[in-house]
Amino acid sequence: MNLVETVGEAAAAHPERPAIVYEDRELSYEAFWTRAGQFAQALVDRGLGAGTRVAVYLPNLPQFATAFHGTLRMGGVIVPMNPQYKRRELEHLLGDSGAEVVVTLPDLVQHVEPVRDDTNVEHVVSIGDDAGDVSFEGFLADDTHPVVDRDDDDVACQPYTSGTTGTPKGVLLTHENLHWDADAALDPVPGGVQPEDRHLGVLPLFHIYGMTVTMNATLFAGAAYYPVPEWNAKEVMELIEDEELTLIHAVPAMYNDMVNEPGDYDFSSVRFANSGGSALPMEVLRAFEDRFDVDLHEGYGLTETSPVTHANRVGERRAGSIGRALDGLQARVVTDDFEDVPPVEEGPVDESEVDLSEITGELVVAGPNVMKGYFERPQANEEAFTVEDGTRWFHTGDMAYHDEDGFYYLVDRKKHMIVTGGYNVYPREVEELLFEHPDVKDAAVVGIPDDRRGETVKAFVVPAPDATASPEDIKQYCLERLAAYKHPREVEFVDELPRTTTGKVQKFELND
Structure with missing residues (x-):
């Protein structure tokens, strides 16, 4: 399996449909798939092969999607990096990952150049001009490279997360991890994502939530992805109204900004809205629904789980809950001795009237979206997993309880994150x-x-x-x-x- 095969199938089925819409410019599926192939060929022309790490150090731009799918098309591995990072943070990520190519903005090249001598970086590709070694357009090859075969457990992406030590760890996500979770992310949307859908791309693509749930899930379905490189509530709300967007995935702070932004906006085109990334305050949920007449559904996940593990479905929502586990994924609440904590009858409970220590434990999950492991961190891997009766359980580090209906509720973080x-x-x-x-x-x-x-x-x-x-x-x-x-x-x-x-x-x- 190479997960980009699904995008190729969408391009073959909908060649003229818009794949990416950015600043009133549409990039069709046929054009996008061609550019991804040209990026793949450009890597091969420079002597790079399967397993090569390509760092994408960009905000949400069409070139992010091109570099992402082009790299995977030739068998490489994506290392997504936050465009807010500076030299101190880049030095570790580039050095640890062994990335040989960096795709970035001209203004960010200044943070890459000082660390090149201490890393494996050989090629710096800049968007818009030749601030690096070559411009993005100049980098693309004339020919396209075919999709190479990859095993299900071959690494496709290596995002970075941090532990309590503060040392960022590379998370090894496979083709199966990312493909399964992008497919599963379609499930909470009524009828799944459809080719006619128009998906707001405000979640950062360097973050696994934006990468999987907005970009990949949209492109898998042959729908239109609208990347937004910088958050501005007013501009985003105008985009939703003007382009009649149908799907929204965002974090609670964004929904809070939209609630507090003055003016009248028509969200009648929106058929599904989801919140993730952190706990959604109930007052924000209620205010958003009251103002825009759009139901808001909460979900949950982590970088290590590609990311989604739990979601509230339409018609099966429980306010205050992260929802039920995705179909095909197992979840438990366990004690420090890895014994199951019994569920409450029905949640959410009134936390002032119960002893949370009696109903909560650590949330652990197992399934096809759980990471292969941390990159070259054997001790961290040992601490992250418990194997029981042949099942490999991942410790989320989050404290939770669950009810008899299968809904889960986060209480606190086990670590100080x-x-x-x-x-x-x-x-x-x-x-x-x-x-x-x-x-x-x-x-x-x-x-x-x-x-x-x-x-x-x-x-x-x-x-x-x-x-x-x-x-x-x-x-x-x-x-x-x-x-x-x-x-x-x-x-x-x-x-x-x-x-x-x-x-x-x-x-x-x-x-x-």
């Missing part, structure tokens, strides 16, 4: 940077509530003797070295951090 606007932020990564500042003696990072993002990042800093930096200086220091969503929105100076006798920071005291 912060989810801000749908992005994962691991405190350790920010703390490591803070400790590099000469005016910082000690530091700890936690998530605090935020009306728009769900959570945001706060740093508690113990200043070094004779320090001169202000909290604003510390914030700016982080903003210059990390993606914007990771930097602390608040910095509080304290005399000392609460620690245990073994030296661990008691973060629950900082959250009080």
Whole structure:
């Protein structure tokens, strides 16, 4: 199986239909499939073969989809990278993955060039001009390369996620993982995604949610994908109305922005809307449905599961729940001893009236969308899986409970991960940077509530003797070295951090 074969089938069935619509320009399936083949041939012409890592360091643009499917077409592996990343973050991702090609914007080449000597990068392809080694259009070959055969368990994509140590880990997602999950993502949509559908592409394509649920699921079905490179609630709402978009997948912060954006907008064309990436506040769900008369369905997944594992279906929705497990996927709630936690009769429960410790456990899943493993991280792989009676269970790290009807409810995160606007932020990564500042003696990072993002990042800093930096200086220091969503929105100076006798920071005291 090579998952792009399904896109080729859609192109053969609907050659003249729009595959990608961007800034009023339509790219037909026939034209898109040809360009993907030209990108594949360009890689081969440069001596690159199956297994080659190609880093796509782009916002949501048509070229992302071309590079993605072109790379897979010749048997390569995609390494998606957040366009907000700077040199510090790129150096690890490019070095760890061994990527030999980077496709990016001219303005982002400046972050790639300084790390080339320490990585395997040989070719930098820039969109629009020759800021790198060659422009995207100049890179494309005249001929097209056929789809190469790949085994189901061959790696197709290597996105990066972080653990509690803050060290990003490559997630090995296979052709079967991604193909199965894109197919499964069609299930909650009534009747599945249809060729007549027009899908809003506001979820970042470097993120597995956008890659699988919006881009791949849409192209598999022969529908039209509308990429949006930068979030702006007003512009997106106008796009939904003007283009009569039918499908929306977004994160809670985006729905909250739409609820609070003034003006009258017609969403009558929308037949399905889904929220994922972080917990959906009930007040946002109700406000969105009241204003636009569109039901909003919540789902759940992780990078390691390609990503979707649970979803609420039309007519089978339970507010406050992440829904039922996808057909073909197994899910359990277990204790630390891997014993099953019994379900409650019906959820959601009133958390003020029950002892959550008696009904919750860790959510574990098993199925064809679960990753092959972490790239060259044997210890992390050992910790991530439990094999029982021949079934390989993945530990999500999320605490949950479930009810007798099969609905699941998230309660808390087992680890200290912060989810801000749908992005994962691991405190350790920010703390490591803070400790590099000469005016910082000690530091700890936690998530605090935020009306728009769900959570945001706060740093508690113990200043070094004779320090001169202000909290604003510390914030700016982080903003210059990390993606914007990771930097602390608040910095509080304290005399000392609460620690245990073994030296661990008691973060629950900082959250009080």
